[in-house]
Amino acid sequence: MIIVTLERDGCISCGQCWASCPEFFREDPDDGRSAVSERYRIAGKQDEGSAPDRFKECLREAEEACPSEVIRVSPPQPSFD
């Protein structure tokens, strides 16, 4: 699993992350900022998510593309299931 954090206060709603990784990020309809998609949220939080390893490339791409540098992607963690 990959842990992703998003500092939503710094998001400028450019759309790069949901273009790069549309299954994981989405635009929040209330404030227009990026948010973690519901199914990947940790404890229901918009700004913290847990992603399967198959998202590794698109998450790295989103992290690098974010002009505000508010996306943090952890290295993949071992899965215990």
Ligand code: SF4
């Ligand atoms: S790439 Fe960064 S600034 Fe752009 S929408 Fe995503 S989190 Fe916000």
